[in-house]
Amino acid sequence: MAVGRGIDDGRDRLRDDAARVAAASALRAQFDVAESQVRDIAGLFEASQRVEADEYRAFATPMLQRADANSFIYLTYVEGDRRAAFERASGVPITERGPDGTLRPAGRRDRYLVVTYVVLARDGRNLEGLDVLGLPGRRALVDRAGRTGEVAVSPQVQLSSSDEHGHLVVAPVYRSERLIGVVSGAFRDSVLMGAVRDPLRREVGLRLTNAGAVLGTQGTVPDAAERTRVAYGGQEFEVAVAAPHPGLRFGPLALGLGGLLTALAIVLQNGRRTRRRLALGEARFADAFEASPVGQGLALRSAVFDRVNPALCAITGHPADELVDRTPVDLVHAADRERADALMARALAAPGVAVGAEVRLLTADGGARWAQMHFTRLSDGPLLTQVIDVSERRGLEVELGPGDLAALTDASLAPVSRA
Numbered sequence: 001m002a003v004g005r006g007i008d009d010g011r012d013r014l015r016d017d018a019a020r021v022a023a024a025s026a027l028r029a030q031f032d033v034a035e036s037q038v039r040d041i042a043g044l045f046e047a048s049q050r051v052e053a054d055e056y057r058a059f060a061t062p063m064l065q066r067a068d069a070n071s072f073i074y075l076t077y078v079e080g081d082r083r084a085a086f087e088r089a090s091g092v093p094i095t096e097r098g099p100d101g102t103l104r105p106a107g108r109r110d111r112y113l114v115v116t117y118v119v120l121a122r123d124g125r126n127l128e129g130l131d132v133l134g135l136p137g138r139r140a141l142v143d144r145a146g147r148t149g150e151v152a153v154s155p156q157v158q159l160s161s162s163d164e165h166g167h168l169v170v171a172p173v174y175r176s177e178r179l180i181g182v183v184s185g186a187f188r189d190s191v192l193m194g195a196v197r198d199p200l201r202r203e204v205g206l207r208l209t210n211a212g213a214v215l216g217t218q219g220t221v222p223d224a225a226e227r228t229r230v231a232y233g234g235q236e237f238e239v240a241v242a243a244p245h246p247g248l249r250f251g252p253l254a255l256g257l258g259g260l261l262t263a264l265a266i267v268l269q270n271g272r273r274t275r276r277r278l279a280l281g282e283a284r285f286a287d288a289f290e291a292s293p294v295g296q297g298l299a300l301r302s303a304v305f306d307r308v309n310p311a312l313c314a315i316t317g318h319p320a321d322e323l324v325d326r327t328p329v330d331l332v333h334a335a336d337r338e339r340a341d342a343l344m345a346r347a348l349a350a351p352g353v354a355v356g357a358e359v360r361l362l363t364a365d366g367g368a369r370w371a372q373m374h375f376t377r378l379s380d381g382p383l384l385t386q387v388i389d390v391s392e393r394r395g396l397e398v399e400l401g402p403g404d405l406a407a408l409t410d411a412s413l414a415p416v417s418r419a
Helices: 002-047 053-067 080-090 138-148 189-197 252-291 310-316 334-349 391-400 406-413
Strands: 071-079 095-097 103-105 111-120 165-175 178-188 205-210 213-218 227-232 235-242 295-301 304-308 354-362 368-377 383-389
Touching (some): 002 053, 002 071, 002 178, 002 189, 002 205, 002 235, 002 368, 053 071, 053 111, 111 178, 138 165, 138 178, 165 189, 178 189, 189 205, 189 213, 295 310, 310 354, 334 383, 368 391
Antiparallel strands (some): 071 111, 071 178, 095 103, 165 178, 205 213, 227 235, 295 304, 295 383, 354 368
C-alpha cells in the first residue's frame, strides 16, 4: 500500500510539474509578444525624425487589437526650459495628477515625461499632456528602461487610462544615441491570467502572483504548492498549480503511461503555443506593414525587395510588381546613390541599428522627390527600408531660402543610430 501511495504521489507531482511548465511558458510567451510590440513602436520613432499622430495610430492600432493590450502610449521627454515651446507646438498643456485624482497644470520641474500619442482598446481617459513622472512607480520604471536600454516591466499598478489593475511594459526610444522618450504598453491582469490559463484544463487549480499581489486564481491551490518563477523585465512572477488526480488510483503501469502521456502533452502544447506565437507575430507585422503611411519594403536576399507596402508604391509611383525587382538604392537619384549605398551597407553590417538620411528618390513619372530613407537590419535577418516623403517641407525650404532652415536640414541629414 505504501509503495502504491508513493507511486500515485509521484504521478501527482509529475502532473503538477507538467501543468506549471505549460502555464509558465505561456506567461513568458505573452510577455515576449508584449515586448516585440513596444519595441516595434519604439523603432518607428527611432527611424523617423517626425511621426505624426495619424501615422502613429495607423501603426499601433493593429498591434493593440491583436494582443489584448489596454493601450499603447508614446511619451516624450521635455526639458523644463522647453515646456512653453512644447505646449505651444502641441497645443496641449502639461498636466499632473493631483491627490484627488484630477488633472491640474504640472508644477515646475527640471524635466517632464509627457504623454504625446495614445491608442486605446476601448473608451478611456484622454491622457495627452500628462506628466507621468509624478505617478507612483513610473519614474523608477522608465529610469530603469533608459539606463539599461532594455524593456522594463512594472509591478502591479492601477492603469491610468481605465483604473483597472495591470502591468506596464516599457521600451526606451533613442535617436542619435540620445534618449528622447519611451513607449509604454498597458496589459490588464485579466489578460495575463487568461494567457496562463489558456494551456490548462479547466479543472486545474491555478494562482498567479507578482511581488506578493495575487493577479488571478482559478480553482483551489494549496498554500504549500510548488511554484515556478518567471523573471521578465525586472519583475518576478510566480505560477502555482494543482492538477486534479483521477478518481481511480493505479500503480506502476499507470505511472509509466501517465508519464508518457504527460511528456506527449507538453510537446504538443509547446508546438501549439509556438504556432500561435508565430501566427500572432506574423499577422501583427503584416497589418502594421500594410497599414503604415510610411513607405516600407523588406529585402530578404541581396538587398532586393521581396515585399513592399502601398505607401512605398504611392511615394515612388511604381506598382509593387516593379518594386520587388529592385533594391532600395535603385530608387535613389544618382547624386545621392553613393550615400544611400553606404548607409545600407552600414545597416546590413549592424543588426538592430537604424541609419538614415534625406535623399532624392526617382519617381515613375521621371521626376524626383525628397524623402527620408532609413535602413534597419532586423534581428531575424531581413533588411527593412522605411521612406518618408518630405517634399512638402523641402519645397517650403526653397521658398524661404537655403539659409533659413539650415539647422533643420543639418539635423535631418544626421544618421540615426543606436549603439
